[in-house]
Amino acid sequence: MRIIVASSNVFHRELSSFILSEAGYTIYECSDGPTFLRYVKQVQPDMVLLDTRLSGGDTLDFARQARQQSAVPIMFLTNGSFTDTLQALFSCGDDYLVWPYQPEDLLAHVDALLHHRPVHVTTSSAPVSH
Numbered sequence: 001m002r003i004i005v006a007s008s009n010v011f012h013r014e015l016s017s018f019i020l021s022e023a024g025y026t027i028y029e030c031s032d033g034p035t036f037l038r039y040v041k042q043v044q045p046d047m048v049l050l051d052t053r054l055s056g057g058d059t060l061d062f063a064r065q066a067r068q069q070s071a072v073p074i075m076f077l078t079n080g081s082f083t084d085t086l087q088a089l090f091s092c093g094d095d096y097l098v099w100p101y102q103p104e105d106l107l108a109h110v111d112a113l114l115h116h117r118p119v120h121v122t123t124s125s126a127p128v129s130h
Contacts, residue, residue, distance in 0.1 A: 001114060002043055004028045006036040006062075007051035012077060012099060016049055019103045020110065032056035040066045047114055051077045052084045060091040067092045073113045 003025045007013035010031070017027045028043050030036045033056035040048070048066065052059050063074055076088035076096040085096055095113050097106060 001046040002026045002028065003110070004030065004036065004039050004043060004045045004048045004050075006030045006033075006039075006048065006054055007077065008032065008053060008055040009051060012051060016077070016106065019106055020049075023107055023110075025110075033059065033062040036062055037065055037069070040069050040072065044070065045072055047110065048072055048074045049077055049110075050074055052079065052088050060087060063088070063092050075109060075113055 003020055005013055005017045005020065005027055006029075007016070008031050013029055013031065017029050021027045028039050028045065030039055031054075033054050035056075036048075036050070036054065039045070050059065050063055054062060056062075063076075066072065066074065073094045074092060076085070076093045078085045078088060078096050078098050080098045085098070088096055095109055097109050
């Protein structure tokens with residue numbers, strides 16, 4: 001499956017790409033909005049991981065334009081700002097993940113989005129006591 005990882009933050013982009021490629025996904029990286037839109041058209045991805053702070057313009061506009069070209073699922077990578085997260089989801093996002101995240105969380109969200117299932121992620125490894 002093909003995933004575009006779009007982020008101006010080199011660390012976020014490369015780490016996300018590494019985790020996803022190690023899980024067997026084919027990754028296309030880009031660092032700005034115009035390249036992102038070109039990739040959406042050329043690559044025809046199965047999913048997009050889109051940082052809310054993408055350079056080259058308004059990220060939410062890029063997401064809306066991508067959605068006009070394709071019904072590709074869009075998962076936003078946010079910095080945890082409540083406003084960024086809400087804007088991303090209400091504009092055209094299908095899911096979001098707050099940075100920093102655990103690799104298992106990223107993979108669970110991606111798997112759920114690609115297979116249209118709810119996400120069941122536990123960030124604590126401690127057993128639940130009753």
